[in-house]
Amino acid sequence: PSAHANLKDKSDRATNEQVLDPRTRLILFKMIGRGLLDEVNGCVSTGKEANVYHALTPTKDHLALKIYKTSILVFKDRSKYVTGEYRFRRGYSRNPRKMVRLWAEKEMRNLRRLRAAGIDAPEPLEVRENVLVMSFVGNEGWASPRLKDTELTPEQLTPLYLQLVLTVRKIFHVCKLVHADLSEYNILYHNGALWIIDVSQSVEHDHPAAFDFLRTDLQNVEEFFGRGGVSTLGLRRTFEFVTRENLCGEGESEETVLERWIEEREAAGDEKEETGEGVDVVAKDRVKGDEAHEDSIFMKSFIPRNLNEVYDPERDVEKVTRGEGKNLIYADTIGVVAPEDDGPKPKPKPAKKEGKGV
Ligand code: ADP
Numbered sequence: 001p002s003a004h005a006n007l008k009d010k011s012d013r014a015t016n017e018q019v020l021d022p023r024t025r026l027i028l029f030k031m032i033g034r035g036l037l038d039e040v041n042g043c044v045s046t047g048k049e050a051n052v053y054h055a056l057t058p059t060k061d062h063l064a065l066k067i068y069k070t071s072i073l074v075f076k077d078r079s080k081y082v083t084g085e086y087r088f089r090r091g092y093s094r095n096p097r098k099m100v101r102l103w104a105e106k107e108m109r110n111l112r113r114l115r116a117a118g119i120d121a122p123e124p125l126e127v128r129e130n131v132l133v134m135s136f137v138g139n140e141g142w143a144s145p146r147l148k149d150t151e152l153t154p155e156q157l158t159p160l161y162l163q164l165v166l167t168v169r170k171i172f173h174v175c176k177l178v179h180a181d182l183s184e185y186n187i188l189y190h191n192g193a194l195w196i197i198d199v200s201q202s203v204e205h206d207h208p209a210a211f212d213f214l215r216t217d218l219q220n221v222e223e224f225f226g227r228g229g230v231s232t233l234g235l236r237r238t239f240e241f242v243t244r245e246n247l248c249g250e251g252e253s254e255e256t257v258l259e260r261w262i263e264e265r266e267a268a269g270d271e272k273e274e275t276g277e278g279v280d281v282v283a284k285d286r287v288k289g290d291e292a293h294e295d296s297i298f299m300k301s302f303i304p305r306n307l308n309e310v311y312d313p314e315r316d317v318e319k320v321t322r323g324e325g326k327n328l329i330y331a332d333t334i335g336v337v338a339p340e341d342d343g344p345k346p347k348p349k350p351a352k353k354e355g356k357g358v
């Protein structure tokens with residue numbers, strides 16, 4: 001009985017800070033009644049699409065509640081993530097409560113996939129309509145900072161950068177997802193490691209726009225760590241590192257390959273620097289400028305997700321086989337390898353009639 005007397009207070013506290021609609025309050029009320037939650041505390045974050053609250057279980061374990069807003073306006077511009085999504089093929093509902101429920105459920109499933117792959121991410125516990133209950137990433141009720149809010153030295157950032165690139169590769173190949181909103185805002189720095197959050201918009205890796213999302217994700221990573229003084233791999237090479245099927249030679253780990261690629265990039269930069277006339281700094285800037293220019297072309301270029309989207313697959317495969325495919329941005333991605341490489345033989349697949357994700 002006293003629990004129920006308290007209940008109104010407890011849900012009121014959350015309500016006062018940010019308006020919760022009656023239905024959401026009822027969901028929280030029931031969670032408290034069932035003993036999943038004991039109290040809902042203050043807001044950890046107020047966002048455009050969701051608010052995150054701190055909560056406690058009856059045994060005083062810390063939880064995070066992500067409560068999605070149910071206003072239709074908020075979710076209108078999310079359709080780009082859903083178009084072409086197999087799981088949303090029955091149509092994207094116009095009913096905002098229903099849409100929001102889909103997003104919350106999607107975040108729960110995506111978090112599960114990350115956890116199943118051993119990636120540091122909140123453990124999802126339960127979803128009820130627009131309320132997602134997950135483990136709290138923090139210590140003693142204090143949320144761990146976003147990567148954006150940390151002040152880390154290049155020495156501290158470097159191992160985190162390597163780990164993050166390996167994680168993005170794992171998300172792609174093991175979870176078969178692309179985060180699609182990855183940046184220093186959606187990564188928490190928790191107990192010395194990077195934790196991935198905010199995966200409601202993540203897409204299947206065969207989503208028609210998966211590569212565009214991935215490219216933007218990697219650009220954010222590249223820019224953040226570059227600004228932080230880390231020797232990064234460069235956008236195009238990172239994209240290749242993440243997407244390529246066969247990466248490792250005999251007895252090589254992915255981490256070794258990544259470190260080797262970064263060293264190679266630095267060495268290439270130094271070489272250009274030495275052969276360049278004029279002052280070193282100018283030469284170095286020119287190398288950087290060239291690369292930035294190439295990266296900006298890469299950002300704008302179309303990367304087909306599969307052979308269906310390749311303009312003329314037979315011509316392209318032939319080109320690569322003749323060793324002229326160096327400029328083919330998607331050569332690695334579609335598994336076509338030039339003959340001098342040791343990789344698999346080119347095997348053009350017949351164009352499928354219907355792509356699964358389309
Ligand atoms: P939004 O859609 O508003 O960006 P996020 O999932 O990114 O939602 O969460 C917003 C903020 O809430 C995060 O930046 C983080 O500070 C906090 N947060 C989210 N999930 C958790 C969690 N499980 N534990 C602790 N803090 C969290």
Ligand code: MG
Pocket residue numbers: 185186198
């Ligand atoms: Mg976020």
